Amino acid sequence: MLDIVRQDNEETTSGAARVFTFFRDRLLAGDLKAGDRLLPERELALALGVSRPVLREALRSLAMLGLLDIQHGRGAFVRAADASVLGQALTLCLAPEPNILDDVLQARIAIECQAIRLACERASERDLQAIAGILDTLVESLDDPERGGGADYAFHLALVRASGSVALMKIYEAISPLLMRSHVERRRDTFREPAITSRLVDAHREVFLSLARRDPDQAERALREHFLIGDELRRKNLISNYQPREITS
Amino acid sequence: MLDIVRQDNEETTSGAARVFTFFRDRLLAGDLKAGDRLLPERELALALGVSRPVLREALRSLAMLGLLDIQHGRGAFVRAADASVLGQALTLCLAPEPNILDDVLQARIAIECQAIRLACERASERDLQAIAGILDTLVESLDDPERGGGADYAFHLALVRASGSVALMKIYEAISPLLMRSHVERRRDTFREPAITSRLVDAHREVFLSLARRDPDQAERALREHFLIGDELRRKNLISNYQPREITS
DNA sequence: TGTCCTAAATTGGTAAGACCACGGACTGAC
DNA sequence: GTCAGTCCGTGGTCTTACCAATTTAGGACA
Numbered sequence: 001m002l003d004i005v006r007q008d009n010e011e012t013t014s015g016a017a018r019v020f021t022f023f024r025d026r027l028l029a030g031d032l033k034a035g036d037r038l039l040p041e042r043e044l045a046l047a048l049g050v051s052r053p054v055l056r057e058a059l060r061s062l063a064m065l066g067l068l069d070i071q072h073g074r075g076a077f078v079r080a081a082d083a084s085v086l087g088q089a090l091t092l093c094l095a096p097e098p099n100i101l102d103d104v105l106q107a108r109i110a111i112e113c114q115a116i117r118l119a120c121e122r123a124s125e126r127d128l129q130a131i132a133g134i135l136d137t138l139v140e141s142l143d144d145p146e147r148g149g150g151a152d153y154a155f156h157l158a159l160v161r162a163s164g165s166v167a168l169m170k171i172y173e174a175i176s177p178l179l180m181r182s183h184v185e186r187r188r189d190t191f192r193e194p195a196i197t198s199r200l201v202d203a204h205r206e207v208f209l210s211l212a213r214r215d216p217d218q219a220e221r222a223l224r225e226h227f228l229i230g231d232e233l234r235r236k237n238l239i240s241n242y243q244p245r246e247i248t249s
Numbered sequence: 250m251l252d253i254v255r256q257d258n259e260e261t262t263s264g265a266a267r268v269f270t271f272f273r274d275r276l277l278a279g280d281l282k283a284g285d286r287l288l289p290e291r292e293l294a295l296a297l298g299v300s301r302p303v304l305r306e307a308l309r310s311l312a313m314l315g316l317l318d319i320q321h322g323r324g325a326f327v328r329a330a331d332a333s334v335l336g337q338a339l340t341l342c343l344a345p346e347p348n349i350l351d352d353v354l355q356a357r358i359a360i361e362c363q364a365i366r367l368a369c370e371r372a373s374e375r376d377l378q379a380i381a382g383i384l385d386t387l388v389e390s391l392d393d394p395e396r397g398g399g400a401d402y403a404f405h406l407a408l409v410r411a412s413g414s415v416a417l418m419k420i421y422e423a424i425s426p427l428l429m430r431s432h433v434e435r436r437r438d439t440f441r442e443p444a445i446t447s448r449l450v451d452a453h454r455e456v457f458l459s460l461a462r463r464d465p466d467q468a469e470r471a472l473r474e475h476f477l478i479g480d481e482l483r484r485k486n487l488i489s490n491y492q493p494r495e496i497t498s
Numbered sequence: 499t500g501t502c503c504t505a506a507a508t509t510g511g512t513a514a515g516a517c518c519a520c521g522g523a524c525t526g527a528c
Numbered sequence: 529g530t531c532a533g534t535c536c537g538t539g540g541t542c543t544t545a546c547c548a549a550t551t552t553a554g555g556a557c558a
Contacts, residue, residue: 028341042510064310081345082342083342086335090419093335095330100415114355114359115359166343166352167353300512300513302511302512305539322520499558500558507553516542524534528531
């Protein structure tokens with residue numbers, strides 16, 4: 001086992017990095033599956049030919065990345081890689097940039113528009129039924145910004161899921177937390193105006209119908225229309241929230 | 250400084266995790282900028298009230314994430330967050346899934362189609378000139394799969410850059426390494442057929458012209474057309490590469 | 499005989515100290 | 529003035545010891 005570690009790394013890389021890449025490659029190769037338990041730290045350190053602190057540095061790094069679940073007194077377990085890591089990485093990458101929200105929204109539109117095109121080809125009956133169900137929930141919960149926002153999000157998530165593309169889904173999940181905040185806030189601002197909510201429901205219904213008709217161009221158009229409405233609302237809110245301040249200042 | 254660490258974390262979290270989130274939050278908040286040098290490990294451990302191994306575990310984790318650049322004999326420096334972290338995270342998330350390549354390609358199409366729409370609105374003259382220059386390189390290097398592939402990639406990257414969306418750009422950079430391989434391979438398979446290469450150049454030129462005309466719908470259509478050509482080629486290659494095996498087996 | 503409680507073994511968490519290896523800066527000799 | 533050697537600061541590693549949480553097994557009691 002020691003030899004394995006030594007052979008696939010130049011001796012220039014330090015110990016902790018060596019152990020880190022060792023486990024990462026094992027994960028990528030599928031040698032380690034989710035739920036697997038690692039050997040105790042002391043044995044592992046001995047087997048890999050490094051001291052316990054060095055091993056721990058590598059293990060902690062993997063844990064911070066969300067790849068390992070280390071439990072006091074129990075051991076270290078391989079965790080199924082989820083999108084939360086991606087989301088964190090994205091957040092860190094985008095942290096120094098200003099006006100991230102608009103930008104991430106563009107990424108969201110990108111993902112969804114492609115997803116709905118794929119969904120028009122690939123969506124199963126179950127997918128369509130799921131989306132239809134969420135649409136009903138959306139209509140029911142018009143007067144509850146919390147539930148309504150949740151249904152709204154669920155609708156779009158179901159769209160992406162119906163595309164059958166894992167990559168799109170993961171990226172969408174990664175950017176979702178960044179969108180969530182604005183999603184609910186906007187809803188809270190606008191849910192009282194019947195004209196807007198009715199337009200919102202119409203837009204969602206139109207998207208769904210186009211998808212059910214398996215018409216990619218029409219579906220994408222409907223979706224873009226929906227986003228335009230949202231954009232318009234955001235501008236309106238920005239203005240109405242900003243004007244008073246300017247007057248008072 | 251010790252108090253700061255203690256206050257914004259429950260005492261349930263372990264020391265290394267506490268230090269880790271401490272620095273991560275500092276990075277997110279912008280208190281630590283790229284190029285900044287951290288205090289020596291010994292002083293830092295003292296200041297934060299933890300032992301040196303614990304501090305090292307946290308620092309290592311940050312380094313593995315690409316947020317820190319630890320140099321032997323010099324010190325630890327804050328590194329500008331780049332897309333490579335994102336790419337690694339994405340790779341890890343998608344590792345267990347089969348047929349990732351097609352899937353990532355869908356993500357690429359999603360990003361580019363949205364990017365070109367934005368680019369039609371936002372692209373500067375310099376952006377357009379840059380793309381035009383790459384187009385020339387593309388034409389010149391038709392007979393060199395290596396250079397041609399590079400120019401092809403540069404063309405699409407320039408498209409996304411012209412969108413002016415950092416988020417789209419980062420995500421595109423993140424998925425690029427996963428695409429690179431197939432990109433060059435495909436090119437190597439097809440570059441000898443003049444009919445194909447001429448179609449390829451026409452497709453790129455068409456995309457560029459639509460962008461220069463600031464026509465989002467037309468630009469997206471041209472881009473999708475281009476991807477369809479690529480898809481067609483891929484199928485053809487798959488078939489021609491697969492048939493012989495089936496016969497010989 | 500069964501159940502519950504306690505104590506030991508297992509395993510991760512933390513600390514302290516010592517030493518090695520690398521880089522840069524200072525100082526001396528040429 | 530330039531070059532080389534040495535010293536200091538810094539990260540890299542190892543050893544050892546002990547603490548804390550969890551599990552498990554064995555013994556006491558009903």
